[in-house]
Amino acid sequence: MRSDMIKKGLERTPHRALIKGTGVPQSELEKPFIGVATSFTDLIPGHVGMRDLERFIEKGVHTGGGYSFFFGIPGVCDGIAMGHKGMHYSLPTRELIADMVESIAEAHRLDGLVLLTNCDKITPGMLMAAARLDIPCIVVTAGPMLSGRGDGGRKYSFVTDTFEAMARYKAGVIDAKELQVCEDNACPGMGSCQGLFTANTMAILTETLGMSLPRCGTALAVSALKRRIAFASGEKIVELVKNNVTPRQIMTRAAFENAIRVDLALGGSSNTVLHLLAIARDAGVDLPLETFDILAKETPQLASMNPAGEHFMEDLDAAGGVAGVLKQLGDKIKDNPTVLGLSTLQIASSIANVDETVIRPVANPVKKEGGIAVLFGSIAPKGAVVKQSGVSAPMMRFEGTARCFNAEELAMAAIMEGRIKSGDVVVIRYEGPKGGPGMREMLAPTAAIMGMGLGDSVALITDGRFSGGTRGPCIGHISPEAADGGPIALVEDGDRILLDIPNRKLDLLVDEATLSARRAKWQAPEPKIKGGWLARYAKVVTSAHTGAITE
Structure with missing residues (x-):
């Protein structure tokens, strides 16, 4: 075992003394050392119930024959961080979380990990660490909130x-x-927000990847089932350690394709594009951005999920959960191992009935294409992402007039003051991974556009990103970003912009000579944040089309 490096041999006498100093008895030193990375915090509704799940994970680990050690991981609530300086920190914490889990597991030579998580950037950060470490790991997502x-x-x-x-x-x-x-x-209690926002989408994709037990991705935070899953996960991690089953054996190219297809079938958050790209990189899997669009064209959307649709997470869980989606997708799903020990196809076949009012069959989809589309064009030569499941039919193709803002706050003020009119394309730039820094979510302006009744007459494009709660013609992840001199930096008020989702195009209708003249005059702006670790982050973060990873 890895932990033998700190507990066996004469030269490890000091190490054993320190371990015993934590209260570990001599009799337990022969057991696998299991780290439980917990993101419990009183600050996030999705995480306040984790103390209870920690107890059941601990019981499971000890029942399985291991010895558990808890360590803390930070969490940011995107909803609370929204619309102010705090949102700069949200996406960058994904890298911090991955680094922290890696650091503790390596420094203390843990044999395996249970990763207790729930909300937006915490789950992908933990999966990145699991892929990077490639030691036995299992993920427990704390579950969605009941609807109000x-x-x-x-x-x-x-x-x-x-x-x-x-x-x-x-x-x-x-x-x-x-x-x-x-x-x-709106928020009646513990759990991640009720619709298919980023937290719940990532929980579903974690289960689809094979890194958590069946039903974990959809079982409600308040349920006894979630407790039982936590206990079973604690037991299972000891078995995974004994059999040396590691994440890279599970998170294969086939697993990522399955996850993308489930995401597309449910119309999930566009943030998953960033996260799956980043996780795949740490897993050593080649996953180009174009993969999402290739699969979108052959994977129908099978469910109508809140916020763009009618069903909540509680409905999806009752309808069959992830296994139900796998079953409905049929031969579009590839067989792949999971932490349970059964393969994806075995899990899918174990479901006897699926509620087809929630998870439709392939022959009768909600929409013929999956929920996410990747656009290219003169504004986004390296790509942009739209949650097409949330776009109404009249706005799938739209030509409008640019209204440019160099910060989210400026755009939000214009929307709330009634200065944005039908036919406008709101351009929010210098909000990318580097320019933000941190690629802030744009839920406030996108929700304001919908709430003001402009969802069928105004589009929004940005080098930032969107909440999983965003709906409407909102295009994010534009690459290259404005801070890198991407074409979005050259757009001026009054320019015409063409959005053509069916043909995957996003174009600035300005001639090349004019753009060349603008490019010659363009200068990179001063960084918005010049101190603290975000200033360092801005120097090493990559473009959105690569997953906004750090190098």
Whole structure:
């Protein structure tokens, strides 16, 4: 075992003394040492219930014949960090989390890891570490939140009933009393936000990759099932250590293709593009950005999930969960190992019935193409990403007039003040991985556009990114970003921009001579943040089309 390096031999007497100093008995030194990386915090609804799951993971580890050690991992709530300086830190914490898990596992020679996670950047950060370390690992995602409930059985959800409700109030559609009702009911308790936002999408994809046990990706945070999954995961990690089953045996090219297809079939968050690219890199798997679009054209969207659709995570779980989606996708799914020991196809075949009102069959899809599309063109020569599952039919092809803003706050003010009109294309730039720095999410302006009733007449493009809660014609991840001198930096107010999702095009309708003249005058702006670790991050982070990784 790896842990023998710190607990066996005469020269490890000091090491054993320190281990015993933590309370470990002599009798336990022969057992596998299992690290439990926990992102418990009182700051995030998706994480407040983790103390309970930690107990069950610990019980499972000891039942399985291992000895557990807990260590903490930080978490940022994207919803709370939204719309101010805090959002600069969200995506960069993914790299910190991966580095921290790697550091603790290597420094203490842990034999295996249980990765307890839930929200947006924490799950991919832990998966990156698992792929990088390639020691036995299993992931436990803490589960989604129940939908809020109101009079007449109305269901409330975080994005629709806070961000979009705020804009509806501003537009005079709802009054202050209704806004307060939305605020009070949108988040009824523990768990990740109820729709297919980034946290829940990544939990589903973690299960699809084979890195967590069946139902883990959809079982509700408040359920006894989630406790049982936590216990079983603690048991299973000891078995994985004994059999030397490691993440790179599971996270293969086939596993990533399966994850992309499930993402497309559900219409998941566009952030998963960034995360799967980054995880694949650490797993040593070649996964070009174009893969998402190739698979999107042959993978139909099978579910209509909140925020762009009608169903919540509780509905998806009851309908069959991840296994149900795998079953419905049929021969589009490749067989691959999982931490359970059964293959993906065996897990899919174990589902007797799928609720086809929630997870439709391939022959009767919600849409013929998957939920994500990758666009290229004169604004985005290295690619851009749109959650096409959230775009209405009239906006799939749109030509509009550029309204340019060099920061999210400037665009948000223009939207809320009514300065954005039908036919406009809002351009938010210098918000990419380097320019942001940190590639901030644009949920506030996108939700404001929807709430102001402009979702079918205004588009938004950015070198930043979007929340999984974003819907409407919102194109992000534009590469190269403005801070690198990408074409989005050359757009001027009044330019015409063409968005053509069916033909995967995003073009600036300006002649090359004019662009060349603008390019000759362009100068990189001063960094928005000049101190702290984000200034260092900006110097080493790569473009969105590579997953916004650090080198």
